[in-house]
Amino acid sequence: MTPDLNLSHTPAHRRQGSSIGQPMTRRDGILKVTGAATYAADNHPPDMLYAVLAVAAIARGRVASLDVAAALAHRGVVEVMTPANRPALALDPDAKFHPFMFRLDLLQNDGVRYPNQPIAVVIAETLEAATEGAALLAPRYETETARVGFEDAETFVPGGVGVGNPASQQKGDVKAGLAAAATRVEARYETPPQYHNAMEPHAIVASWDGDSLTVDTPSQGLAIAQGRIAGLFGLSPDKVHVRSPFLGGGFGSKGLVSGPQVLGILAARLVGRPVKLVLRREQMYGPVGHRAPTRQTLRLGIDSEGRLTALDHHALTASSTFDDFFEPAADASHTLYASPAIATAHEAVRLDTGTPLFMRAPGEATGSIALESAVDEAAWACGRDPLDFRLANYAEVEPMTGKPFSSKALRECYAEAAARFGWSGRPLAPRAMRDTAGLLTGWGMGTATFPALMFQAEARAVLKSDGRGLMETSAADMGQGAWTALAQIAADGLGLDIGQLEFRAGSSDLPDAGIAGGSGHTATAGMAIHNAGAAVIARLADIATADAASPLYGAGNEGVVARSGRLYRRGDESRSESYTEILGRAGLSEIEARGTSAADQDTREAYAMHAHGAVFAEVKVDPDLGQVRVTRLVGAFAAGRVINPRLVRSQYLGGMIWGASFALHEEALADHRTGRIQNANLAEYHVPVNADVPSVEALLVHEDDPYVNALGIKGVGEIGITGTAGAVANAVWHATGVRPRRFPVRIEDLLAGGGLG
Amino acid sequence: MNRFDYVRPTSLAEAVAAAAMPGAAYLAGGTNLLDLMKGGVARPERLVDITRLPELNRVERLDDGSLRVGALVRNADLAHDQAFAATYPAVAEALLSGASAQLRNAATVGGNIMQRTRCSYFYDTASACNRRELGSGCDALAGENRHHAVLGWSPACIATHPSDFCVPLVALDAVVEIEGSKGRRHVTLEEFHRLPGEAPQRETVLEPGELVVAVRLPAEASAFASHARYLKLRERTSYAFAVVSAAAALVVEGGRIRQARLALGGVAAKPWRARAAEAALLGAEPGEAAYAGAAALALAEAKPSGDNGFKIELARRVAVRALSLAEAGTPARLPALPASVFASTTGARHDA
Structure with a gap:
């Protein structure tokens, strides 16, 4: 079941007719400005405990000792999770089967590979007790020299950058283009490491019921999160329910489940009670991704007419020592300016940082x-x-x-x-x-x-005999307005006024809406919704046009138009019938259909x-x-x-x-x-x-x-x-x-x- | 944070007695102390909550013409007190240039004076910091230190005092009223904060258990009301600590500077009173030449403590600008962006 969010079904500034294109206000706006919207950390299931991370103060080395006894002796502390007692996982957190599967730090050993890496979790009756318990662990380290800047490590050519682009690409002859240029410009620019800093820190409330798991946690991609968690714990995905009705910003850092979120689930497993784990602001600088620094060199050749003869863009960037994400900075030169010769290339170093990740407009x-x-x-x-x-x-x-x-x-x-x-x-x-x-x-x-x-998504559409419609897909609203924009597409897809629509999203038990990332969510989830709507309208039309008692009898699928809860015969709008009448006569309380979306590879x-x-x-x-x-x-x-x-x-x-x-x-x-x-x-x-x-x-x-x-x-x-x-x-x-x-x-x-x- | 005792005294005497034990700390607005406690930087064993002490909450004019501001007066309340702002405009401007509206609503006068440095190595308990733990060393010396001190620092500590409020206060000869087990005493704000020397952990002249109960502005401070400004250079237009700042106040009569005050912020472990500069301005003709000379004197002893040599030149420039602004006169209304370089009264619309 999805939680009842009390979302206003009828946003302000509503006009009759098509919802698409209207400047509707956010349907979740009132909930958010009144504090009624339940973000992940607002959940408090009965018997819930608080978990706090202890994180590494070093960038590289190993944890030599933790004073677990001191933490356990602190009043209110229930348990301390370390590599020694962390519940078993079905999958090695360092396993990587595909480029979007990032290695996680889940207390698999005593190694430290970046500052703020989790090294223990303290679970207590109160947040304060857990926080002090974490401080009492007083870790000692064996420290190795940290590699912090570009000069601290050897450069290499990564196997790919961004989402699998080649590290180097070229067309034409850049060298010749530069040689022939009337004017040449060569310049170097440096960009710093940046962190996503969503207002809402990564948070999770995890509750186990036997081998079923329910988590409230912000996620830009619920099905991906569900699958990742299920894989780590050896569960069937249907045993994992991820709820993420609202995100307080994501910007890419909540695109994939991060280590600390999984640690919250492990903590709940360990103590057999629901656990809440919320990152402190400073703990977001490490285990949840960032934008890597770059050092970029550009060479441009320009002819006497002011036209480019060559464009050469080289980017040096950095990933972590243990995983691969390479900011595809130079690829920005592929699409913008006409030039007979273009070359882009990337090199990288490996630094003792958390693994960089997608951050709003990566590259x-x-x-x-x-x-x-x-x-x-x-x-x-x-x-x-x-x-x-x-x-x-x-x-x-x-x-x-x-x-x-x-x-x-x-x-x-x-x-x-x-x-x-x-x-x-x-x-x-x-x-x-x-x-x-x-x-x-x-x-x-x-x-x-x-x-x-565009990515892949699915949606489920339902028309009910009371004239209302339902659209379901696990879309994520991280502030961009998916609750509203996708509902607008759904209303049009179902031929309903938006006030007649129930739109469900933000929960992994709904059809997979893909990821709210790559600026592709509205197109991806929207197209699934559009197609689901069309499919259920087609079913309704089948029923009506095959029913001799309907004014639409014989019109055929091509011959009806859905609008404001009625089907009209194309070309003769005097002949129409409401959804309620059609379903009522057919003796159906509701009909449903699914729709999917994916990029059309041929046109791409x-x-x-x-x-x-x-x-x-x-x-x-x-x-x-x-x-x-x-x-x-x-x-x-x-x-x-x-x-x-x-x-x-x-x-x-x-x-x-x-x-x-x-x-x-x-x-x-x-x-x-x-x-x-x-x-x-x-x-x-x-x-x-x-x-x-x-x-x-x-x-x-x-x-x-x-x-x-x-x-x-x-x-x-x-x-x-x-x-x-x-x-x-x-x-x-x-x-x-x-x-x-x-x-x-x-x-x-x-x-x-x-x-x- | 650590477990601690919490006591809420109902009288000043009770408060001072309660804070006499080692490990006690006074709690007022908590805007700095609670952050320090959450980070494990401060671990007091006892918090003495003074927020219910009524006598610390007043602003009063004393018989000698001085103004006494209770330690619990909130930053926002003081800055928006129209009589106060009219008499001590640079102080109000400094208050409103600090922190955010939410923080100013909670932060108190006493707490502002007592706030700790923003040196990141002080906050980072994994780093060596003589201010936090004497003898551990100073990781800021060879670290990220572009915001650190250029005046009055020692190899033991290069931290700065982050207050805006204190900069015009020290320029105006403010006096700190202190209550302790031995009774009440008064210390000028200039003497109140200590330079690090070999003992950076001793940030003020307060003895253990002593409490700041009020700040006094002497009668003479009101003489500058028409020519007093605070200017704060920062890397974000609001809600940012000063890179460098300056408070300047002048009395100009007959084409000559008759009185001059200049203090710098963000340059040292204390609000930095530039007395040599003030002396050089006395009797001088107002103008850029005099201000440049004064600013050079103010920074004469300055030297970089790291990657921050640019602050010396910037501090000179900020001092010159603050003096020029003071000469031009206090604006009739506080600028919409107090103390900002983008709040020039002679300016055009900046967002046009």
Whole structure:
């Protein structure tokens, strides 16, 4: 059973007719703003105990001793789980059968391979007792030298990057292109390690009933989580029930089950009682993924007409010592700018960190800030306006593959965003603009892109004789608005007003909705919902058109239209019948059908599918003191059909703010000796506050895409970061004359670069 | 956190008596202490909750013209006290530039003065820190230290004091009122915080069990009301600690500086009063030349404690700007972004 969430069935701003395209407010909004939404850690089953992780203070070595007796002696402590007594698993946590199966630290031994790796779990009657019990363990270590930075380890070429892309790709002759160029630009950029920092920390409440397991835990992909847990514990997946109605942000860090979540399940197994385990903020800097640092080198050749002759993008990145995830930063150069020769390559080192993972726009975010900076340098080197330069190098087909785009309204994005921003008349030279307060003012731009991905999903649709409909799929709402947008698709798919629809999601006992990742959830789950709706309407039509008593008798499947709870005969709307009447006469209380979705491989072979956008940024910089602020951001994005413009705009704004954060704020500072993150808290790991982004605008550019899927949906969750980060960096250059070479931009770099008075 | 005794005295005498035992700590807003306890950085055996002591909650004008602010007055309440803000505008501006609205609602005057450094090695109990554990060493010295001290540091400790509030207070000759088992005493804020030297674990002149009960601003401090500013350079427009900051206050008459105050924040283990700079400004003609000279004097002894040499130049510049802003005059209203470089009163719309 799914929990009764009391979701409002009828969102505000509802119009009759099609739900798709309407700017409906979130159906879960009231629950969230009143605190009634039950996030994972809000669950308190009877007899529940609290578990707290003890984590490693070293990056590399082994745990020599733990004072388990001291912890057990603390009042309220029930049990301490260590490698010595951790319940057995059916699967080695270090087993890896496919690239998306990441190795977990589940107390399989006393080894330590990154700071904040779990080394024990203390389970107690109260959170306070468990916390103090963890402190009393007072671990001693045998410590080996930590490998913290790029210089600490040998580079190698990874077998693949990102989601299985080749580490190197090329077309044309880059060397020749560079040699023939009238202008050459070579530049290096560095991006720091970043951590997802969802507001809601990873949390789990685990309850065993014999060999059945129920967990409340945030998950971006419930079926994947269910399967992973079942595999680790040797259970049939139907014995594992994962509930995740609400996520307080995920950004990729909740895409796959993390080690600490499994430790909560193990703790519950060990003590035979329900257990809650919630990560402390600083414990999120290690075992739940991060964005790896990059050092990127770009070489661009440009002819006398301002057109690229060669684009060479090399990225050095890092993975953990024990698993593989390589930030595919250089692949950002595959899709944006036309060039007869393109080469991308990745190298990597292995560091004593947790394994990096997908973090909102993995590869695109890091690669985009470097590529857009380099393109800006190239435009300046050629004496061209940055927008003109990009238009001169506009890719009419996907540069790396030569495939046509399924749709690409990037020109319109450039035009609309530039007009809204007021780009024309921008002086080419840096340091040419000041505001009336004397602040250095700079304008920069960047191009945004993100692939239009689709995965596989299933949904179940039900029509009931009372005229209501039900749609079920295990979709995950991590804040993007799936509860609302997918319900809009469901309502249209069932031909019902959204008020007549019950939409169930967020639970693993529902049909698999795939993963809320890769900006592909609305397209993937949405298409399954659409198809399930069509299938159940087809069944209803079969019943009606075969029933001599129905006004639709003989119309045939092709001949009816479903709308607002009625079937109409196509071409003669005077002949219609309500769902209730059709089912009632047939003596059926309900009918159901399932629908699935998957990317159409043939069209994917034939077409390149990407969302696009253009972002313009204004920054102001104090001319003496160097403090930087993004005073304006204007983005225009084209991403196919928009299901809910309110939610889509919200995704763009969030992405753009993240882009500003990438350029100016975010950075995890690791001590170069110990590898421990020194700013593992939200006071000192900076993300923007409202005052940092006083004006952000996102424009929705119309785009019809006949190829991506039947609904014409691309993704909107990640694209906002791309383009924006580079636009802000370029605006900093335009304001100060100092080209940011490492991110985030630091005052001392502006000072040393001569950008300040 | 560790198990501890919790006592809630009803009188000052009771509080001081309750805190006399070793391992006791006073609890007021808890915005810093509770974090330290959760992280195992502070492990008091007894918490003496003083939040119910009524006499610590008042702001009162004394007969000698000084203002006495009780230690339990909340940061937000003090900053939004219109009479206070009009008389000591730089102090109000500093208060509102610190932390977040939620923290300012909870944090107290006494707690602000008593807050601990934000040095990450102090917080990280796996690191060596002489301030936390004398003799263990200082991992910040060769670590992540771009925010660390450039004045008054020692090889034993390079931490800074993170308070904004204390910077204008020290400039205005604030006095700390202290209650102890031997009665009451008064110490200037300038003397209250200690530089690390060989004993960084002793952060203030408080004796064990002593309690800050009030902060006094002398009558003379109100003379600067029309020309006093606080300027805070930071890496996020709000909710960020200062990279460097400065409080400046001037009295200008007949085209000459008659009184000058300058203090720096984020540069040392204490709010840094720049007396030599003040002396150089006396009698000088207001203007950038005088301020630059003063700022150079203020940082004359500065030296990097690590990867933070840029702070010296920035501190000079912030001092010059703060003095210029003070000369220009206190704005009629507190800027929407208090103490921010993006709050210039002469400025255009920054979000236009």
